[in-house]
Amino acid sequence: MNISSAKKPSARFAPWDNPDEKPLVRFKNVTKRFGSFTAIDDISLDIYEREFFALLGPSGCGKTTMMRMLAGFETPSEGIISLGNDDIGKVPPYKRPVNMMFQSYALFPHMTVEANIAFGLKQDKWPKDLIAERVEEMLALVQLRKFARRKPHQLSGGQRQRVALARSLAKKPKLLLLDEPLGALDKKLREQTQFELMDIQEKLGMTFVIVTHDQEEAMTVASRIAVMDDGKIMQVATPEVIYEYPNSRYVADFIGDVNIIEGRLVNKTAEGIKLSWAEGEPEISIANNVNRSENENACLAIRPEKVHVTRDEPKDADNKIRGQIDDIAYVGNLSTYHVKLSNGTIFKAQESNIRRLANREFTWEDHVWLSWRSTAGVLLD
Known part of the structure; x- marks a missing residue:
């Protein structure tokens, strides 16, 4: 997986590290049940003003239920959801300073772009001159001025997505919820639109919460990510921490590609400490994990891009093992080598393709050495 290194807010923007900072959104011991099924299980979570926050997880993990409770379409079975200083658990959707952008965009097909954007403002009985001013402002923000008189069927998928975004932002909500907003776009347009979303969020200084199952999307746009599974939050952290320092085997395995060694x-x-892991294989050196004790069972996570492939035995490597190339995944800029060790374990290593394919240094069934630094791996609980 190629994790995008997108522009993020300044390193100084980290309100979650400031104990004096009050969250904009707070889930406190929230549980949601549907009959005997528990969709959300005793979750506590803080989201801060100006964050671009991502709820990430597989289908059925509870992320959409979290968003629907924020929007007011579901009420918690237990616990408190607050926005600012207000408990909003039982406040109906139309009375919340929250707006939601759906994956389907839900545009009115018989209305023009400007009429779609103005719809919510008219419902709230804004004065005509303020509606016109706000619509013009939103059209400029999403760069659709010249398409103002077109109808949705006359627009591309990316343009319809921007109309839906403009309509969601028009009422100046405190919180914008985005439910898989880019799922209908092709890969290239989705990547472009991710950066557009980030720029708009940064310009407005608004709080965005996005629900997605796409790890790359979450890693690209979010200031922080909550990784979810089975109605629980497994880890909340910045994309860098989630990727480099996962707190569990589940998170390490869900985000990106990884080697897990037990x-x-x-x-x-x-x-540091060493990991004894397979008969006939050398112990693995692990630095900076001195808080762990000898004789504990443990899992070590090593990202494939931190593993180097060489034909000759490396002399100064902290860790090295020998194997045979079993498979190669070529993805253009990168190749992932699946190397079978003497005990049958498949170990993955990733290398940049600085040479053309015909001049690749390694191929199937070659015997190679894999090596990595003692700081490359992370011990998991």
């Missing part, structure tokens, strides 16, 4: 911790020193 074993037992041995030979602890001040510099």
Whole structure:
């Protein structure tokens, strides 16, 4: 998986690290049941003003239920959801300073672009001159001025997505909810639109919460990500921390590609500890994990791009193992090598394709060495 390194808010923007900062949205011990089924299980979560926050997880993990409770379409079975200082658990959707952009866009086909954007403002009985001013402002924001008189069927998918966004933003909500907003777009347009969303959110200084199952999308747009599974939040952190320091096997395996090695911790020193993991294979050196004890069972996560492939045995590597190339995944800028070790384990390594395919250094059935630094792996609970 190629994780995008998109523009993020300034490193100084980290209200979650400031104990004096009050969250805009707070879930406190929230549970949601549908009959005997528990969709959300005792979740507590804070989301701060000006965040672009992502709820990420597979289908059925509870992320859409979280968003529907924020929007007011569902009420919690237990716990409190607050926006600012107000408990909004039982406030109806139309009375919340929250708007939602749906995956289907839900545009009115018989209305022009400007009429679609103005619809909510008319419903709220804004004065005509203020409606016209706000619609013009939104058209400029999403760069659709010249399409103002067109109807949705005369627009591309990306343009319809921007109309839906403009309509959602027109009423100046405190919180904008985005439900898989880019799912209907092709890959290239989706990537372009991710950056447009980030720019708009940054310009407006508004809080966005996006629901997605796309790891790359969440990693690209979000200031923080909540990884969910089975109605629970597994980890909340910045994209960098989620990727580099997952707190569990589930998170490591869900985000990106990873090698997971199971074993037992041995030979602890001040510099680190070793993992004994397979008969006939050398122990793996792990630095900066001195808080773990000897004789514990543990899992080690190593990202494939941190593993180097060489034909000759590396002399100064902290860790090295030998195997045979079993498969190669070529994705243009990268190749992922699946290397079978003597015990049958498949280990993945990723290399940039700086040479043309015909001049690739390694091919199927080649015997190679894999090596990585002692700081490359992360011990998981």
